[in-house]
Amino acid sequence: MIALLVRDIRLAMRAGGGFGLGLAFFLIAVVLVPFGVGPEGGLLGTIAPGILWIAALLACLLSLDRIFTLDYEDGSLDLLATSPLPMEGVVAMKALAHWLTTGLPLTIAAPVLGLLLNLPESAYYWLVVTFLLGTPALSFIGTFGAALTVGVKRGGLLLSLLVLPLYIPSLTFGAEALRRGAEGMANTVPLLMLAGITLGTIALLPFVAAQAIRINLR
């Protein structure tokens, strides 16, 4: 299965592989906010946690439909289904590859963008913590959505309609934990909930997504 992970990361790195896609979108989305909301530091600082989380969420969403559709179209999904690898393992590796090529770079880039939004000093630590805890869930939920819509032509829009509501718990807890951390309040409860959701998705969704893929390959 590691071979699949390595292959997917190499594919993402290659030209047109979409590695920089999520990162670039995240940058652009955050940079746009002051033009829309106004440059006034105080306001930006208070809404920065929410903006960063929403931008990260949309950046993850962007690169979801590449996860299975490319393999579906060139036939490798059929071959993977008949290979010794369990489909659950294939789905988990695909989600992990998506996180490594999208979620992780976002976590690394987020503090820099926090500066642009005048994020309070105490928040940077929590920014990285909430992103580390939360973005894997975005990848696994997104992979489940991609598995559902793999057979659908131009399924990108449908994918976002299906996946965005599933992101709401992670977004709420992630932004809340970050906001409380920024104001120095105790944020252990939202943090634990965020981590709980992520662990839940990692543990359960690959099985459901694998079943969806099998159904779509029929």
Next chain:
Amino acid sequence: MSIWEYANPKKFMETTARLMPWLVALTAVTLIPGLVWGYFFSPEAENFGTSVKIIYLHVPSAFIAINAWIMMLVASLIWLVRRHHVSVLAAKAAAPIGLTMTLIALITGAIWGQPMWGTWWAWDPRLTSFLVLFIFYLGYMALWEAIENPDTAADLTSILCIVGSVFALLSRYATLFWPQGLHQDASLSLDKAEHVADVYHRPLVLSIIGFVLLFITLVLYRTRTEVRARRLKALQARERMA
């Protein structure tokens, strides 16, 4: 997993054909009087004034909106476990009704909220969970439309319904973390002390029963159409094959 277990659409069609006229009559007999009674005769409430009359739409529609999704969840489980075609088609038929009821609950809640709380919309845990439910309904219906093969569509929408329910509950719990909440407590809860004075209680129960019957009638009516549409698809598929 998609073995063609011999479900029995014909038996369903025959029994519902007999039931439909009775159901329509029963719905009319309960829904119309319920609404009329609440609209014309319920007195003014101290804190709400006459706007309390909106309760006869807001509460029943909210009740149906939630229970329609639960019914769809159960029907999806029945489909995945027992491969019973009619139950998944009933879930597909119930979605637009649930969507409309959620919309009615949101609209009446917003219109009613305007004089009470001074704002059309408040990001209150209860209201937002209805908004989230609305999006789930949209996603469910969109997934049905997006997939041609009826069996695949049935399997995938059932999976989405189950996973969606878990996340809907999570969202409901997540929004409880927000500090303020404007919405009243449950105005009709079985265990807690009576929140609604008796004079409003009876018409409210009647209109809820009316809405439930309306839901059942519409679901059966739409399921019959879904069964026919599914047969049409099966015949067309066979036409292409021959």
Next chain:
Amino acid sequence: MMPDLGKYETVILSSYGASLLLIALLILASWIRARRVQRELSRMEEHRRHAKRPSGPPDAGAGAKEDS
């Protein structure tokens, strides 16, 4: 007979109006779809029955119920 709705008149009328309109639209949409599907299905059934009768070989179990 019309009840005096007091200052909430517009509020009540608009919410009743909107809700009843939505329910009416739902019923109408369901009815239109039902009619369209039924018409198409009966045309297909007619087509099938027509296609089967003249060319259909005297099937061994023609009389018996096919699949009940």
Next chain:
Amino acid sequence: MELEVADLACARGGVLVLEGVNFRLEAGEALMLRGPNGIGKTTLLRTLAGLQPPLAGRIGMADEALAYGAHADGLKSTLTALENLRFWARVHGTGEGEIGRALEEFNLADLAGRPAHSLSAGQKRRLGLARLLLTGRAIWALDEPTVSLDAESVRLFARAVERHLAGGGMALMATHIDLGLAARALDLTPFRADPDRAGKAGAGGADGAGAGRVRVPHDPFAGAEDLA
């Protein structure tokens, strides 16, 4: 090692396509699936590969013994030929040495470093077939394997199949051209399912082959008479 199929019934897009399919394949044997387009060759191969469940009947073979080759070659265009094969070798747990031999077998050795998108259709096809050698699986189930192959490549492919059969492997192919192999042919036409007659045991159709067919649960929505 053998493949035994008894009373198999499979459907495509919800419509019964084949029923009562029976055949046996021993080690070292090849079987050519014949029949008009749309008879269900691909559906049968996908059912044997486990990509879709059979509606009835039994498939008797050791698990993970079948390597499936579809119309699409399953190659990643931004990866080089070598990287593609190395990936499949690692997925199937085959040694690195095998990759070189697979490339030789389909004389792709000099194309190893080229990215897959720069290869011609024929070369891509040969690369897809080279993958079969890396699966280490006994039964090859191939759907139109010689599409877009020139005469020389067809001979290469035929020799590869012969060597596979000689090594005790088996091959099942849906193809129209004669590979010059000692292979049995299986015409699927008698197994064509008549949807209207589906669900009746022993319908005893004119072709006789239908007699004594196992009863297939037919699609409840496609029954003969109308719905109420």
